[in-house]
Amino acid sequence: MLEKPKVSVIVPVYKAEAYLYRCVDSLLMQTFTNFEILLIDDGSPDRSGEICDEYARKDTRVRVFHKENGGVSSARNLGLKYAQGEWIAFVDSDDWVESDFLEVFRILSVDVDMIHCGLQLEQKPKKFVRYSIFRHRQQIKPSELLNPVYFSSCSVSYFYKRSLINNLGLKFCDVIKYSEDRQFIIKYLSSCSNNVLLIDNQAYRYCLNSSSAVHSERSYTRCLDDLVVLHSLKGLPLATATPFVFRLFVKGFILAYCIYCDKSKPDFHVAINDLIRYSEGYSHEYLLFQSFVKYPMLTVSAFKCYWWIRTIYHKMK
Known part of the structure; x- marks a missing residue:
């Protein structure tokens, strides 16, 4: 490669032989060609x-x-260590992308x-559901991205x-197992x-599998990891300078935690007390959290209502 690549696409690979050809072939078919692929x-x-x-x-x-x-x-x-591009993209080895995935850089x-x-979620073969839909190209402040209307905890959508x-010396945390994306993005x-530029492109195909069911052990562990991440982010300038937006972020976390966590597990009650102590600094979130714990059906209804409002919002923009 003679010229410096505009984009470095980092693809972690583990037990991916069933999907890897589809993934890499889709990257090599990009209409924008000034990029490199780092297969790790x-x-x-x-x-x-x-x-x-x-x-x-x-x-x-x-x-x-x-x-x-x-x-x-x-x-x-490791991919970040050896990347040479001006921009970084992450792609999971069991996902694939459309040919215009990198076209924005042209x-x-x-x-x-x-x-x-x-991005689009593939829930079943060839059945996709759009996610993080922006109806037109726009720019927002970095702090605004924490608003649940815009925020995605998937590192592959950025x-x-x-x-x-x-300059920041930023790395993914390898101590926590499931919430490293969220921590990396916000830092x-x-x-x-x-x-931050929002673009109306859903070229990334995010493929779900049976092990990612929302009530699985993975989801429970992920919520516990989220609690660790939330504490690590509280003191960041982004959180203190934009308390309203950060409060929205906290609300989204509390909602997900109450839905996904198995209340019969001992760790749940430990995390409950920890989260209550954390949320006391946000009076509205504290009351919200208490309500969700006391009335589980309110949690489910609020979750459904949130996605309905989010969909309507994007259609109106």
């Missing part, structure tokens, strides 16, 4: 590593790194620090400036001085 083989025991090497031999834009298994966060961090003419695009990541936002 995270000690995969199947043929994933061999498949990665196949692509590296065929296309100079593909670089492969093999490492011992350490999880998706350590794989992404026409990008504004100085922004982050780009937020939509493009990041590599220079900001390097990145805290370093942004320019606006």
Whole structure:
């Protein structure tokens, strides 16, 4: 590759031989061609590593790194270490993208620090549900992205400036298992001085599988990890400078926690007390949280109402 790539696409790979061809082929079919792909083989025991090497031999834009298994966060961090592009994108190896996924970089003419695009959830084969839909291109302040109307905790729905990541020394936390995306995104936002660009593109296909059911053990552990993340974010300038927006963020967390967590588990009651102590600083959220714990059906109704209002809002914009 002679010219410096505009975008570095980092793909952690682990037990992905069933999906990897679809993923990488979709990236190589991009209409915007000034990019590199970093395939990070995270000690995969199947043929994933061999498949990665196949692509590296065929296309100079593909670089492969093999490492011992350490999880998706350590794989992404290794990709960040060796990335050369001006912008960073993350793609999961079991997902795929449309050919215009990177097209925004052909026409990008504004100085922004982050780009937020939509994605589509594949709930069943070839059945997609749009998520994070923006009806038109617009710019917002970094603090506004915390508003649940805009915010997505999926790192794959954003493009990041590599220079900001390097200046901040930002890495994915490999201690927590499921909420590293949320922590990374908000810490990145805290370093942004320019606006965030929202684009009306749902080129990313996020594929769900049976293990991601909302009431699974994974969802419960993720909520506990969210609590750790929430505490780590409380003192950030982004939170203290925009208390109203951060309160909305807290509300979204409380709602998800009450829905997904199994109240019969001992850890739930420990986390309840911890979250109550945290939310006491936000009087409205404290009362809201108490209501959700006392009246579980209110939690479910509020969740449904939230998504209905969110959908109507995007249709009106």
